[in-house]
Amino acid sequence: MKKIVLIALVLIFTTACQKKVTAADIPKINGYWEIERVVFPDGTEKEYPVNQIFDYFSIQNNTGFRKKVTPQLDGSFLVNDDVEKITIKQENEKYIINYSTFFSKWKEEIHAISDEKLVMINDSKNEYHYKKATSINLIIQDGKTTK
Template sequence: MKNIIGLFFLFFLFISCQQKIKPSDLSKINGYWEIEKVVFDQGNDKDYTINQSYDYFQVDKNNTGFRKKVMPQLDGTFVVNDTYENVNIRFENDKVFFYYITPYAKWSEELIAIYKDQLVFKNADKKEYHYKKVASINILNDGKKTQ
Protein backbone atom coordinates (compact mmCIF):
# COMPACT_ATOMS: atom_id res chain seq x y z
CA MET A 1 0.00 0.00 0.00
CA LYS A 2 2.86 2.38 0.83
CA ASN A 3 4.37 1.69 -2.61
CA ILE A 4 1.13 2.66 -4.35
CA ILE A 5 0.85 5.88 -2.36
CA GLY A 6 4.51 6.65 -3.08
CA LEU A 7 4.06 6.06 -6.81
CA PHE A 8 0.93 8.20 -6.84
CA PHE A 9 2.82 10.99 -5.06
CA LEU A 10 5.73 10.80 -7.55
CA PHE A 11 3.31 10.86 -10.48
CA PHE A 12 1.50 13.89 -9.05
CA LEU A 13 4.83 15.63 -8.40
CA PHE A 14 5.97 14.97 -11.97
CA ILE A 15 2.72 16.30 -13.46
CA SER A 16 2.70 19.41 -11.27
CA CYS A 17 6.34 20.24 -12.10
CA GLN A 18 5.77 20.41 -15.84
CA GLN A 19 5.93 23.93 -17.14
CA LYS A 20 2.71 25.43 -18.48
CA ILE A 21 3.84 27.50 -21.45
CA LYS A 22 1.93 30.71 -22.07
CA PRO A 23 1.90 32.79 -25.28
CA SER A 24 3.89 35.50 -23.49
CA ASP A 25 6.71 32.97 -22.87
CA LEU A 26 7.41 32.72 -26.61
CA SER A 27 9.25 36.05 -26.66
CA LYS A 28 12.05 34.31 -24.72
CA ILE A 29 12.87 32.17 -27.75
CA ASN A 30 14.21 35.03 -29.88
CA GLY A 31 17.98 34.86 -30.12
CA TYR A 32 20.85 32.39 -30.32
CA TRP A 33 20.62 28.88 -28.86
CA GLU A 34 23.30 26.21 -28.55
CA ILE A 35 22.38 22.56 -28.23
CA GLU A 36 23.65 21.03 -24.97
CA LYS A 37 22.37 17.48 -25.21
CA VAL A 38 19.88 15.11 -26.76
CA VAL A 39 17.93 12.74 -24.51
CA PHE A 40 16.71 9.63 -26.34
CA ASP A 41 13.45 7.91 -25.42
CA GLN A 42 15.39 4.98 -23.90
CA GLY A 43 16.94 7.44 -21.43
CA ASN A 44 20.39 7.67 -23.04
CA ASP A 45 21.96 11.11 -23.40
CA LYS A 46 24.30 12.51 -26.02
CA ASP A 47 26.16 15.58 -24.76
CA TYR A 48 27.37 18.31 -27.13
CA THR A 49 30.38 20.00 -25.56
CA ILE A 50 31.47 21.93 -28.67
CA ASN A 51 29.16 23.17 -31.40
CA GLN A 52 30.15 24.63 -34.74
CA SER A 53 26.70 26.13 -35.24
CA TYR A 54 23.90 27.67 -33.22
CA ASP A 55 20.19 27.90 -33.92
CA TYR A 56 18.88 31.44 -34.29
CA PHE A 57 15.14 31.88 -33.65
CA GLN A 58 13.08 34.92 -34.54
CA VAL A 59 9.37 34.74 -33.67
CA ASP A 60 6.89 37.62 -33.83
CA LYS A 61 3.74 38.33 -31.83
CA ASN A 62 1.65 36.42 -34.41
CA ASN A 63 3.55 33.21 -33.51
CA THR A 64 5.28 33.02 -36.88
CA GLY A 65 8.93 33.39 -37.69
CA PHE A 66 12.00 31.42 -38.69
CA ARG A 67 14.91 29.33 -37.45
CA LYS A 68 18.30 29.33 -39.10
CA LYS A 69 21.75 27.92 -38.45
CA VAL A 70 24.54 30.40 -37.73
CA MET A 71 28.24 29.77 -37.16
CA PRO A 72 29.98 31.82 -34.45
CA GLN A 73 33.32 33.40 -35.32
CA LEU A 74 36.26 34.28 -33.07
CA ASP A 75 35.60 38.01 -33.44
CA GLY A 76 32.04 37.74 -32.09
CA THR A 77 30.25 37.83 -35.44
CA PHE A 78 28.28 35.03 -37.07
CA VAL A 79 28.47 33.49 -40.52
CA VAL A 80 24.94 33.20 -41.88
CA ASN A 81 23.67 31.73 -45.14
CA ASP A 82 20.31 32.05 -46.89
CA THR A 83 18.95 28.72 -45.61
CA TYR A 84 16.21 28.94 -43.01
CA GLU A 85 13.07 27.17 -41.82
CA ASN A 86 9.75 28.98 -41.57
CA VAL A 87 8.04 28.27 -38.27
CA ASN A 88 4.42 28.53 -37.17
CA ILE A 89 3.61 28.05 -33.50
CA ARG A 90 0.30 26.60 -32.32
CA PHE A 91 -1.17 25.96 -28.90
CA GLU A 92 -3.06 22.64 -28.94
CA ASN A 93 -4.53 20.83 -25.90
CA ASP A 94 -2.27 22.59 -23.38
CA LYS A 95 0.79 21.85 -25.53
CA VAL A 96 2.88 24.07 -27.79
CA PHE A 97 3.98 22.86 -31.22
CA PHE A 98 6.47 24.39 -33.64
CA TYR A 99 5.61 23.53 -37.24
CA TYR A 100 8.58 23.90 -39.58
CA ILE A 101 8.35 24.31 -43.34
CA THR A 102 11.10 24.32 -45.97
CA PRO A 103 10.86 23.76 -49.72
CA TYR A 104 11.91 20.15 -49.02
CA ALA A 105 10.10 19.06 -45.88
CA LYS A 106 7.52 19.72 -43.16
CA TRP A 107 7.78 18.55 -39.56
CA SER A 108 6.88 19.56 -36.03
CA GLU A 109 8.38 19.59 -32.55
CA GLU A 110 6.72 20.03 -29.19
CA LEU A 111 8.07 22.79 -26.98
CA ILE A 112 8.47 21.13 -23.58
CA ALA A 113 10.06 23.96 -21.62
CA ILE A 114 11.23 27.53 -22.16
CA TYR A 115 13.07 29.72 -19.70
CA LYS A 116 15.24 32.79 -20.04
CA ASP A 117 18.33 30.66 -20.72
CA GLN A 118 17.00 27.11 -21.39
CA LEU A 119 14.87 25.55 -24.09
CA VAL A 120 13.66 21.96 -24.60
CA PHE A 121 11.98 20.49 -27.70
CA LYS A 122 10.66 16.95 -28.28
CA ASN A 123 10.38 15.62 -31.83
CA ALA A 124 8.20 12.88 -33.34
CA ASP A 125 10.87 10.26 -32.46
CA LYS A 126 10.54 11.29 -28.79
CA LYS A 127 14.05 12.73 -28.71
CA GLU A 128 14.42 15.74 -26.42
CA TYR A 129 16.72 18.52 -27.57
CA HIS A 130 18.07 20.65 -24.72
CA TYR A 131 19.41 24.09 -25.61
CA LYS A 132 21.11 26.89 -23.70
CA LYS A 133 20.96 30.56 -24.63
CA VAL A 134 24.20 32.02 -25.92
CA ALA A 135 25.55 35.40 -26.92
CA SER A 136 28.40 36.32 -29.21
CA ILE A 137 31.85 36.20 -27.64
CA ASN A 138 34.87 38.13 -28.88
CA ILE A 139 37.87 35.99 -27.88
CA LEU A 140 40.26 37.88 -30.19
CA ASN A 141 39.97 40.88 -27.86
CA ASP A 142 40.63 43.24 -30.73
CA GLY A 143 38.69 46.05 -29.09
CA LYS A 144 35.83 45.89 -31.55
CA LYS A 145 32.29 45.66 -30.31
CA THR A 146 30.54 42.35 -31.09
CA GLN A 147 27.40 42.32 -33.19
Protein backbone atom coordinates (compact mmCIF):
# COMPACT_ATOMS: atom_id res chain seq x y z
CA MET A 1 0.00 0.00 0.00
CA LYS A 2 2.84 2.39 0.88
CA LYS A 3 4.38 1.76 -2.53
CA ILE A 4 1.16 2.76 -4.33
CA VAL A 5 0.84 5.95 -2.28
CA LEU A 6 4.47 6.83 -2.99
CA ILE A 7 4.01 6.30 -6.74
CA ALA A 8 0.84 8.41 -6.70
CA LEU A 9 2.62 11.23 -4.86
CA VAL A 10 5.51 11.17 -7.33
CA LEU A 11 3.09 11.35 -10.29
CA ILE A 12 1.15 14.22 -8.71
CA PHE A 13 4.35 16.11 -7.92
CA THR A 14 5.81 15.75 -11.42
CA THR A 15 2.61 16.78 -13.18
CA ALA A 16 1.92 19.65 -10.78
CA CYS A 17 5.37 21.15 -11.36
CA GLN A 18 5.05 21.12 -15.13
CA LYS A 19 4.20 24.52 -16.58
CA LYS A 20 1.21 24.57 -18.91
CA VAL A 21 1.69 25.88 -22.42
CA THR A 22 -0.04 29.23 -22.91
CA ALA A 23 -0.88 31.42 -25.91
CA ALA A 24 2.10 33.62 -24.97
CA ASP A 25 4.42 30.59 -25.45
CA ILE A 26 3.44 29.95 -29.08
CA PRO A 27 5.90 32.48 -30.65
CA LYS A 28 8.77 30.58 -28.96
CA ILE A 29 8.30 27.86 -31.57
CA ASN A 30 9.65 30.14 -34.31
CA GLY A 31 13.15 29.31 -35.43
CA TYR A 32 15.43 26.31 -35.91
CA TRP A 33 15.00 23.19 -33.75
CA GLU A 34 17.18 20.10 -33.51
CA ILE A 35 15.76 16.76 -32.35
CA GLU A 36 17.49 15.38 -29.25
CA ARG A 37 15.50 12.23 -28.58
CA VAL A 38 12.21 10.43 -28.95
CA VAL A 39 10.54 8.77 -25.96
CA PHE A 40 8.18 5.95 -26.95
CA PRO A 41 5.03 5.03 -24.98
CA ASP A 42 6.76 1.97 -23.48
CA GLY A 43 9.46 4.24 -21.99
CA THR A 44 12.25 3.32 -24.40
CA GLU A 45 14.18 6.16 -26.00
CA LYS A 46 16.04 6.85 -29.20
CA GLU A 47 18.81 9.43 -28.95
CA TYR A 48 19.89 11.73 -31.80
CA PRO A 49 23.41 12.92 -30.88
CA VAL A 50 24.10 14.36 -34.35
CA ASN A 51 21.54 15.76 -36.77
CA GLN A 52 21.91 16.44 -40.45
CA ILE A 53 18.47 18.05 -40.67
CA PHE A 54 16.78 20.70 -38.48
CA ASP A 55 13.13 21.73 -38.32
CA TYR A 56 12.45 25.37 -39.12
CA PHE A 57 9.16 26.80 -37.83
CA SER A 58 7.63 30.09 -38.91
CA ILE A 59 4.36 30.92 -37.16
CA GLN A 60 2.38 34.14 -36.97
CA ASN A 61 -1.16 34.46 -35.61
CA ASN A 62 -1.30 30.68 -35.09
CA THR A 63 -0.65 29.86 -38.76
CA GLY A 64 2.55 29.24 -40.64
CA PHE A 65 4.78 26.43 -41.83
CA ARG A 66 7.51 23.94 -40.94
CA LYS A 67 10.38 23.06 -43.27
CA LYS A 68 13.24 20.60 -43.01
CA VAL A 69 16.58 22.38 -43.51
CA THR A 70 20.15 21.15 -43.74
CA PRO A 71 22.74 23.24 -41.88
CA GLN A 72 25.96 24.11 -43.71
CA LEU A 73 29.40 24.79 -42.24
CA ASP A 74 29.23 28.45 -43.27
CA GLY A 75 26.08 29.01 -41.16
CA SER A 76 23.65 28.90 -44.08
CA PHE A 77 20.98 26.26 -44.70
CA LEU A 78 20.04 24.16 -47.70
CA VAL A 79 16.28 24.33 -48.18
CA ASN A 80 14.01 22.48 -50.59
CA ASP A 81 10.49 23.32 -51.77
CA ASP A 82 8.73 20.88 -49.38
CA VAL A 83 6.66 22.68 -46.77
CA GLU A 84 4.20 21.58 -44.10
CA LYS A 85 1.42 24.08 -43.50
CA ILE A 86 0.59 24.67 -39.83
CA THR A 87 -2.38 25.88 -37.84
CA ILE A 88 -2.33 25.94 -34.05
CA LYS A 89 -5.54 25.54 -32.06
CA GLN A 90 -6.37 25.27 -28.41
CA GLU A 91 -8.27 22.08 -27.57
CA ASN A 92 -9.18 21.12 -23.99
CA GLU A 93 -6.54 23.45 -22.47
CA LYS A 94 -3.83 22.04 -24.78
CA TYR A 95 -2.26 23.60 -27.84
CA ILE A 96 -2.33 21.38 -30.92
CA ILE A 97 -0.34 21.87 -34.11
CA ASN A 98 -2.27 20.69 -37.16
CA TYR A 99 0.02 19.91 -40.11
CA SER A 100 -1.00 19.48 -43.72
CA THR A 101 0.80 18.68 -46.93
CA PHE A 102 -0.40 17.70 -50.36
CA PHE A 103 -0.19 14.04 -49.23
CA SER A 104 -1.20 13.95 -45.57
CA LYS A 105 -2.62 15.59 -42.45
CA TRP A 106 -1.61 14.95 -38.84
CA LYS A 107 -1.35 16.71 -35.49
CA GLU A 108 0.93 17.02 -32.48
CA GLU A 109 0.37 18.41 -29.00
CA ILE A 110 2.77 21.08 -27.76
CA HIS A 111 3.53 19.42 -24.43
CA ALA A 112 6.20 21.83 -23.17
CA ILE A 113 8.10 24.82 -24.52
CA SER A 114 10.76 27.26 -23.37
CA ASP A 115 13.28 29.44 -25.17
CA GLU A 116 15.63 26.45 -25.47
CA LYS A 117 13.47 23.27 -25.30
CA LEU A 118 10.38 21.96 -27.09
CA VAL A 119 8.46 18.74 -26.44
CA MET A 120 5.69 17.56 -28.76
CA ILE A 121 3.53 14.44 -28.58
CA ASN A 122 1.98 12.82 -31.65
CA ASP A 123 -1.15 10.66 -31.95
CA SER A 124 0.94 7.52 -31.27
CA LYS A 125 1.99 9.06 -27.92
CA ASN A 126 5.64 9.41 -29.02
CA GLU A 127 7.34 12.37 -27.30
CA TYR A 128 9.68 14.37 -29.52
CA HIS A 129 12.26 16.34 -27.52
CA TYR A 130 13.93 19.23 -29.36
CA LYS A 131 16.59 21.75 -28.45
CA LYS A 132 17.00 25.16 -30.05
CA ALA A 133 19.58 24.80 -32.81
CA THR A 134 22.83 26.70 -32.46
CA SER A 135 25.38 27.66 -35.06
CA ILE A 136 28.20 25.30 -35.96
CA ASN A 137 31.58 26.55 -34.74
CA LEU A 138 34.70 25.06 -36.29
CA ILE A 139 38.35 25.97 -35.90
CA ILE A 140 40.00 25.93 -39.30
CA GLN A 141 43.70 25.37 -40.02
CA ASP A 142 44.78 29.01 -39.72
CA GLY A 143 43.42 29.14 -36.16
CA LYS A 144 40.42 31.29 -37.06
CA THR A 145 36.91 30.28 -36.02
CA THR A 146 34.02 29.97 -38.40
CA LYS A 147 30.35 29.79 -37.41
